[in-house]
Amino acid sequence: MSAASPSEIVQQYHRAWTTGDIETAMALVADDISCRAPGGDLHGKDAYRAFLAGFAPRLTGIGDIAALADGDRVALFYYPQTAATATTPAAELFTVRDGLIAENVLIFDRLSYGPPQG
Template sequence: MSLSTPLEIVTSYHRAWTSGDVALAMTFIAEDVTCRAPGADLEGKPAYEAFIAGFAPALTGIGDIAELADGERVALFYYPQTAATATAPAAELFTVRDGLIRESILIFDRLSYGPPEQD
């Protein structure tokens, strides 16, 4: 099945990595992808894959996904659930061209995903 819209590509990518299939998720990513994330500017598919593969195993679920598409840009808003938090929101703005994700701007509170504080 060929995915034809940027929204279909982004949601397929998101479903893949959030279910733990990082290899499938990377089939939607361009070799020269860029990602701006809190604490990291990533250049190229290997760096992006390492970033996603490092976080994906920590997921225990995904809550409340909202999406907005406008041409080649797609925004997702969701709650990545981990042992540390289930209530910290994340937002991503993707740019899709020629059937691949070329750019991601990721916004989330890094401190929320750290280890829980000890009393």
Template sequence: MTTDTAYELVKKYHHAWTSGNVERAMSYVADDITCRAPGVDLNGKDSYRAFIGGFAPMLTGIGDIAEFTDGDRIALFYYPQTESTTTTPAAEFFTVKDGKIAESVLIFDRLSYGPPEQD
């Protein structure tokens, strides 16, 4: 049986949630995941699922910029495209333990993903 490298696992997770399949994405996440995101610290898969699940439907596209891997630590830099913005970058730094994403640090500008300004 072949097991995914940490990088492969993170890429599968990222592709799943950015394609709208949050449940598949959660299959790559540890039950006790911790995530630090702008304005919130998330603990546990249920909180993380709710956070990701609340944002995923807003995506209209995704633009990849760069990736970095160092063993079980992977960083992804990308453009989550929504009705509000297509040019605001985001970064995620993952730590994989025992074949699951155990930690995530998510960096983005929250204000850029708010409702579009009305003229």
């Protein structure tokens, strides 16, 4: 049986966390993961787990996923849907090393996911 490709690893990870299965997602993440995210950088699996676990319960759906792969780097583009927005895009650029996600650059508009301004 062949090992999963970086694209398959990233898509398995994405499917897991967006359906609330944080532990399955974390099994695909390196202990020393680094993530550049709006609002601050995350270092290590515990910080990354807390970040995902804090956002995942807010999801009401995921729209239009596109994936592009170039070797060990995989980009995902999608629409995380919450009570606040269903049309704000997100993009992530992953680097996979030794079968685990080692780096993530996450891009999204934080303000779109906050409480409605009135």
